[in-house]
Each structure stands twice: as structure tokens, then as C-alpha cells.
Amino acid sequence: xxxxTASRAEIRDFxxxxxxxxxxxxxxxxxxxxxxxxLYRVISRENHDDGLDHAPIHCRxxxxxxxxxxxxxxxxxxQPRSLRHFISGVRILSDDGxxxxxSANFLIIESLVEQxxxxxxxxxxxxxxxxxxxxxRFRERSCVYDNYHIRTTxxxxx
Amino acid sequence: xxxxxxxxxxxxxxxEDGITRVPAWIYSDPDIYAREMQTFHYGKTxxxxxxxxxxxxxxxxxxxxxxxxxxxxxxxxxxxxNVVENRCAHRGSLICWETRGKxxxxxxxxxxxxxxxxxxxxxxxxxxxxxxxGGMPRGFDKSQHxxxxxxxxxxGGTVWATYSExxxxxxxxxxxxxxxxxxxxVSRRPLRLVGYSRQMVKSNWKLYWENSRDPYHATLMxxxxxxxxxxxxxxxxxxxxxxxxKHEYTYSQFDPxxxxxxxxxxxxxxxxxxxxxxxxxxxxxxxIDEFNDGMMGAFQLFPTVLVQQYFNCLxxxxxxPKGPGAHELAWTYFGYADDDEKMRELxxxxxxxxxxxxxxxxxxxxxxxxxxxxxxxxxxxxxxxEMGGHGTGAQSTMMTExxxxxxxxxxxxEMKL
Ligand code: FES
Ligand SMILES: [Fe+2]
Numbered sequence: 001x002x003x004x005t006a007s008r009a010e011i012r013d014f015x016x017x018x019x020x021x022x023x024x025x026x027x028x029x030x031x032x033x034x035x036x037x038x039l040y041r042v043i044s045r046e047n048h049d050d051g052l053d054h055a056p057i058h059c060r061x062x063x064x065x066x067x068x069x070x071x072x073x074x075x076x077x078x079q080p081r082s083l084r085h086f087i088s089g090v091r092i093l094s095d096d097g098x099x100x101x102x103s104a105n106f107l108i109i110e111s112l113v114e115q116x117x118x119x120x121x122x123x124x125x126x127x128x129x130x131x132x133x134x135x136x137r138f139r140e141r142s143c144v145y146d147n148y149h150i151r152t153t154x155x156x157x158x
Numbered sequence: 159x160x161x162x163x164x165x166x167x168x169x170x171x172x173x174e175d176g177i178t179r180v181p182a183w184i185y186s187d188p189d190i191y192a193r194e195m196q197t198f199h200y201g202k203t204x205x206x207x208x209x210x211x212x213x214x215x216x217x218x219x220x221x222x223x224x225x226x227x228x229x230x231x232x233x234x235x236x237x238x239x240n241v242v243e244n245r246c247a248h249r250g251s252l253i254c255w256e257t258r259g260k261x262x263x264x265x266x267x268x269x270x271x272x273x274x275x276x277x278x279x280x281x282x283x284x285x286x287x288x289x290x291x292g293g294m295p296r297g298f299d300k301s302q303h304x305x306x307x308x309x310x311x312x313x314g315g316t317v318w319a320t321y322s323e324x325x326x327x328x329x330x331x332x333x334x335x336x337x338x339x340x341x342x343x344v345s346r347r348p349l350r351l352v353g354y355s356r357q358m359v360k361s362n363w364k365l366y367w368e369n370s371r372d373p374y375h376a377t378l379m380x381x382x383x384x385x386x387x388x389x390x391x392x393x394x395x396x397x398x399x400x401x402x403x404k405h406e407y408t409y410s411q412f413d414p415x416x417x418x419x420x421x422x423x424x425x426x427x428x429x430x431x432x433x434x435x436x437x438x439x440x441x442x443x444x445x446i447d448e449f450n451d452g453m454m455g456a457f458q459l460f461p462t463v464l465v466q467q468y469f470n471c472l473x474x475x476x477x478x479p480k481g482p483g484a485h486e487l488a489w490t491y492f493g494y495a496d497d498d499e500k501m502r503e504l505x506x507x508x509x510x511x512x513x514x515x516x517x518x519x520x521x522x523x524x525x526x527x528x529x530x531x532x533x534x535x536x537x538x539x540x541x542x543x544e545m546g547g548h549g550t551g552a553q554s555t556m557m558t559e560x561x562x563x564x565x566x567x568x569x570x571x572e573m574k575l
Contacts, residue, residue, distance in 0.1 A: 042515070046257060047353040054353025054491045056515040058506045063437035068510070074434055075381045077521045079528065149356035149486060152523050154515035 005100045005131055012090045014129070014136045015104055019085035022156055027069045030157065035130060035137045036062050042143040042158045045123065055142075056154055068157065078155045082111040083120065099139065100129040106143070108158060110151075121145045121158055172575050173540055177563045178548050183537035185362040185530070190573075191482040197572055198461040199225030199479070202325040204311055204318040204332075206462040206476050207231045207241050209492055211315060211349040212258065217275065220258045223478045224319055229308065230254050230264065231317055234275045239312060241319040242277035242305040253305075264305070277305030313337075314345030315492070316474075332459060333401045339457050342449060343465060343472060344492075352491035352505055357514040361526035363477050363485040365533075369522050370456065370464045370475075371406055371561035373397055374545050379525065382517040385434050386442045388412075396455075398552040399564030402571070406561045409455025412444050412469075441507050444469045448501075460568075468518075470501065471508035483530055487523075489513050 006014075014033075021029045034040060043055035059065045086107040093101040103126050110120035123145035130139050143158035170187070173179040184190050199205060205224045208231045212220045219232040221244060228244035230253070242264070244254050251268040254261075263280065265272040271282045279300045287293025308319040311328035318328060329337055359366060369375070373395065377384045394411040436442055444454070448470060456466035464475040476488040489512070493505045512519045533539075543566075546558025550567050553560050569575070 044354065044356070046356075050258065050353075052351060052353035053502070053506055054355065054509060055506070056355045056509075056513045058510060060503060060507060061438065064441065064507065064510075067436050067438055067441065070434060070436075071382055071517050075385055076517070077379060077381070078524050149358045150514040151358050152360065152514075152527050153357075153520045155520060 003097050004095050005097060005129070006095070006136055008090060008092055010136065011092060011100065011102050011129065012087075015087050015090060015125070018138075019087055019106075022158075023083055023085055025083075025156070027073055027156070030069055031062055031065045033138055034062050034065055034141070035132060035139050038062055038065070038138055039140045039142075040065055040138065040157070041141070042145065042154065045144050045146050046148070048142070048144045056150065057157060065157075072155060076155065078153060079112055081155070083156055084109045084111075087125075098130065100127075102127050102129060106158065118151065119147075120151065121147055121154075123147070123158075170575070172570060176548075177550070177566045177570070178543050180541040180543065180562075180566055181537075182533045182539045182541070184575075185365060186482050186534045186537060188482055191362075191479075193573060195225045195479070200227075200321045202320070202322045203461050204320050204325060204328050204459070206459070206474065207310075207317045207319045209315050209344075209349050209351060209474070209490060210239065210312065210317055211351045211492070211495075212490075213239060215260065217260045217262055218258075219254060219261060219264075221254055221256070222476075224308065224321070226479055226481075228252065229319065231319075232261075232264070232275050239310055239317050240276055241308040241310050241317070242273075243308075245306070246271060247273075247279060247303045247305055248282070273305050277307045279303045279305075314341060314343075315349035316340065316344050332405065335398070335400050335407065336405050336457055336459055339407055339455075340459070340465065343467060348495040350493045350495045350497060352493050352502075352509070354491070355487075355489040355513040357487040357489070357523060358480075358484065359487060359523045359527055360484050361523075361530040362482055362533075363479040365526045365529060366477055366485060366487070366522070367458070367461075368562050368565065369526060370458060371408075371565055372559065373408055373556035373561075374559060376518075376556060379521050380518045386436055388442055388518070394554075395556045396552065396554050397556070397558055397561050399550055399561050401568075403550060403564030403566070403568030404460045405458055406564065407455060407457035408561070409453050411452050412454055438507070440504060441510060442469075445504055446470060446501065466512060468511050469508050470504045471511055472505070473509070473512055475512075483534070487514075 018033045040059040041055035042057040047054055088105050090104040103124055107122045108120045109117050111117040126142045128140040129136050173181055207222045208220050213233040216233050216235045219230050222229050222231050229241050230244045231241050233239050244252055246253050246266040248271050251266050253264055253266045263272050263274055272280050274280050285294050311318045313328055397408050399406045454467050456464055458464050462476055466473050472492050474490045478486040480486055491509050511517050543559045543563050546553050546560050550560055550564040
């Protein structure tokens with residue numbers, strides 16, 4: 001039997017750690033969850049299911065994730081907000097000892113000034129995870145959102 | 159008393175200073191909004207509906223909107239493209255529920271009236287009733303109960319529709335300059351659909367319409383542009399109103415050396431910080447000058463779209479009004495059928511620039527959605543539009559509001575305000 005890359009509990013912790021960084025707006029810590037040659041994207045279910053590649057956030061390689069983080073932290077102008085990620089239904093779809101394919105549901109609630117908290121996004125993570133120097137990393141993360149449209153703006157990665 | 163005075167009560171009079179002022183009530187007044195829909199979207203205009211590559215085969219359809227009205231763009235068996243209202247002629251049910259798909263005919267889910275791909279009523283269940291009872295009257299004429307069909311114009315890979323028999327031909331409507339710019343992007347090679355982004359913005363559609371005509375804000379509110387030298391106030395830039403203010407285009411010649419230069423103008427912009435470096439420069443550079451002209455820019459084709467080329471990112475921003483206080487933006491990203499793998503990836507990477515999460519567009523919807531309630535709270539207030547003087551001519555600068563003034567010159571004429 002080939003050695004498993006990680007257990008379901010480890011994957012769950014990995015997801016929670018990544019979400020905690022985003023909830024804390026500690027964006028500088030976000031790129032470390034990815035491999036150098038990763039693909040990270042936030043894509044609508046409409047495009048994903050139809051085989052259309054466009055994604056509002058499409059980062060090919062860690063460098064692009066770093067650029068998005070830099071731009072969001074240093075350059076972009078947006079209303080102050082709090083995000084909370086709720087992740088459930090973490091599942092390992094396959095594990096060949098080198099790479100795990102896993103998925104989970106996500107719900108992201110956004111709170112803005114003068115407004116009731118609202119659903120920013122709801123959808124599924126579709127991931128490929130590997131182990132590098134003992135640490136789990138995303139080789140690929142597709143945040144596939146069910147929302148028909150994005151409300152106003154998508155600032156913080158999903 | 160004249161009729162004009164009845165149509166325009168004193169409270170809804172345009173300010174005396176003319177087009178250098180815009181009264182805030184036009185962004186929230188329901189009567190004005192209803193009149194805009196009648197005058198513009200349902201009147202003598204060509205509205206963007208979609209791209210031909212979205213409906214590749216006979217029977218392929220896509221849902222779209224003209225004003226607030228849902229329509230279906232469908233490719234007929236003979237290859238032509240039809241646009242019909244997505245509203246059943248029986249009792250008004252929405253016929254087509256899927257965003258995109260393929261069908262042999264158009265059939266209403268409510269009582270199964272079925273229409274051909276031109277919208278002609280083909281049949282309806284129980285036309286003669288059941289067991290000799292009920293059914294339609296003998297005189298019921300199916301030919302009188304088809305779907306409302308719009309006139310269609312196809313230019314290159316783009317599809318347009320109008321409700322009016324009196325609308326000018328598409329080419330006359332756009333004028334030669336817009337036509338040339340449109341052809342540059344959509345008529346030289348067959349198009350390829352890259353995908354959609356959809357965004358709900360809680361502001362009056364005109365706030366967004368003006369925003370795309372406002373180069374003054376671009377380097378100030380979108381610091382990304384100046385930080386990475388994409389657009390600088392000291393660079394080449396042209397703001398050109400067209401067809402009496404109805405359409406416009408803006409463009410610049412891209413200058414890769416710009417980022418290394420600091421000029422007096424760029425020092426005035428607080429947002430520039432030259433110590434920031436982008437790691438993947440392919441996102442912000444014209445890697446492949448595919449139109450062989452070193453140009454990038456955008457144009458508005460009234461009343462529905464801004465067509466934009468950012469390096470190799472090509473996108474149609476379709477503004478769909480959703481009442482006085484909201485609009486949806488449907489972004490359709492496209493490329494060309496013969497794009498190679500490198501070009502496909504480049505378009506995806508550069509599409510990070512514009513869209514709901516765009517480096518140079520996310521601020522727009524933030525600002526406008528916060529602006530709408532403020533504007534609504536003071537319908538008696540006025541916008542000031544004096545940047546670049548009081549005129550409406552073309553200007554070779556970003557520091558001008560000439561495009562917005564030109565728009566309101568057109569708007570006032572059409573709306574009789
Ligand atoms: S409403 Fe469409 S068939 Fe009755
Ligand atoms: Fe903008």
C-alpha cells in the first residue's frame with residue numbers, strides 16, 4: 001500500500017489555517033500555502049462547469065499570488081470589511097501518495113460598515129495538495145463560487 | 159402653458175450652468191429612469207446582446223438583456239442569429255431559464271406553447287380542448303402570437319439588437335471611428351469565448367457610464383495604474399467624444415519606459431510608490447503587440463457597452479440597468495479562435511486587471527456603490543464638471559471631463575431636459 005500524503009484531519013487543519021490567515025487579513029502569510037508553480041483561481045461555477053477558463057482571480061504561479069497580495073495590501077482602495085470563512089464537508093477524493101485531490105464547501109460572510117453582514121460567496125474548493133519539506137501546500141486551488149454574480153467587489157482572495 | 163413645462167416640472171429643470179453641472183436627481187428619479195429606458199434602450203439605439211461565438215451552432219442560445227427586458231439570442235437553423243424577448247406571448251412566463259444551452263425550439267415551461275427559433279408560435283397543447291370541451295376559439299390566429307422579435311445587426315463577432323424600426327443602420331449609428339475600433343477587435347479574426355464575470359453594482363447605471371468616461375480619476379483612484387506605469391498623466395492619452403457625445407473612445411500609446419521616469423505630474427500623485435515591484439511583469443506589459451499598433455484603449459458604444467483592450471485582455475463590459483439604483487455588469491472576455499497556448503494563458507493572466515476583482519477596476523464599484531445613497535440623499539445637489547474647461551471637444555489629456563460633458567450634451571438633447 002502506498003503511503004498516504006495526509007489524513008483527512010490534517011487536510012481539515014490545513015484548510016482552517018489558510019482560512020484563518022484570510023479572516024485575520026494577514027494576507028502576507030497567504031502565499032506560503034502554495035507551491036512555486038501553483039495555480040490559484042477564484043472562478044464562477046458558470047465558467048467552470050462550461051469549460052470556460054476565465055476567472056476573476058487567476059494566479060499562475062506563486063509570484064502572481066504575491067503580486068495580488070501586494071496590490072491588495074499596498075495599492076488597492078476598498079471599504080473596510082471583515083470576512084469570516086466557514087468550511088465544511090472536507091473530503092479527500094484521491095491520494096496517490098504524492099498528491100491529494102480534495103474538496104470542501106465554503107461560505108464567506110462579509111461585514112461592511114453601515115450594512116448587515118451578507119454572503120460574499122458560497123461554493124466549493126477543488127484542490128490538489130502536495131507535501132513540500134514536510135508541509136502541505138496547494139499545487140492547485142480552484143475556489144468555484146456558486147453565486148451568479150459578485151456583489152460589488154471581490155477584494156480578498158476566497 | 160406649454161407642453162414642455164408640463165413634462166419638465168420646475169424641480170426637474172437642468173441647472174442653468176448647462177453641461178458643466180449635472181443635477182443629482184437624475185440618478186434616482188424613477189420617472190427619469192423609465193424615460194431613459196424608453197428613449198434609449200427601447201428606442202432608436204443598438205444594444206449589445208452577445209458574441210457570435212457564444213452561440214456556435216444552430217439551436218445554440220444565450221440569455222441576455224436589452225434594458226431590463228430579458229431576451230434570448232439564438233442561432234437559427236440557417237446560421238443567422240435571432241434575438242427574441244424571453245417572454246411568453248401567452249401569459250408572460252420566462253421561457254428560457256438556462257444561461258446558455260442548445261435547443262431545437264423554444265418551449266414555454268408554463269403551458270408548453272412552443273415557438274420556432276425565429277419566435278413564431280408553432281403549437282400549443284389542447285388547441286381544440288379535451289373531450290370536446292375547452293380549447294381556443296376557432297378564430298385564434300397563431301401567427302399573431304409569436305415572441306417579440308428584435309432587429310439584429312451582426313458586426314464581426316458581435317451581435318446587437320434594437321426595438322425600433324427607425325434605428326439607423328448599425329454602421330451609421332456607430333459612426334466611422336467607433337466602427338474602426340470595433341473592427342480592430344472583433345472583425346479581423348473569428349472570436350473565442352474566454353468566459354464571464356458578473357457583478358452587481360448598487361448604483362445608477364449612469365454613474366458607471368460616466369466613470370468609464372472619466373480619465374481624471376484613473377491614475378488617482380486606481381493607484382495600480384501609476385504604480386506599475388500602465389497609465390501616467392505624463393503619458394500619451396486621448397479623450398475623444400464622438401457622434402455628438404453619444405459614443406467616445408480613449409486610448410494611449412503604451413510606453414514601457416514610463417515607469418522609470420519621474421515627472422512633475424507624477425509627483426503630484428500621492429499614490430505612486432516606486433519601490434513596489436510586480437513579480438510577474440507579464441500581467442502589466444504588452445507581451446505581444448497583436449494589433450501591431452502599440453495601442454491600448456477602450457470605447458463606449460451607447461447605451462450598453464464599454465469595449466476594452468488592456469494589452470492582450472479583451473473584454474466587453476455590458477451594463478444592464480436594474481432599476482434606478484442598481485445595474486449589473488456582465489463582463490464577457492474574449493480572444494481569437496486561433497490563439498495559441500501562450501496567448502490563452504496571457505489573456506487569463508491579464509484579465510486580473512479588469513473585472514470584479516480587477517487591479518484597475520475594483521475601486522470603481524466600491525466608490526459608486528457608496529456614492530449612490532449619498533447622491534440619493536441630496537437630489538437637489540449638483541455635480542461640477544469643469545476639468546479641461548467647459549467644452550465638449552476632443553482633448554489629448556487625462557485631466558479632462560470633456561467626455562462626461564459631451565455625454566450630457568447628448569443626454570439632455572435626447573431626454574429633452
Ligand atoms: S405562459 Fe407560456 S405557455 Fe402559458
Ligand atoms: Fe475606474
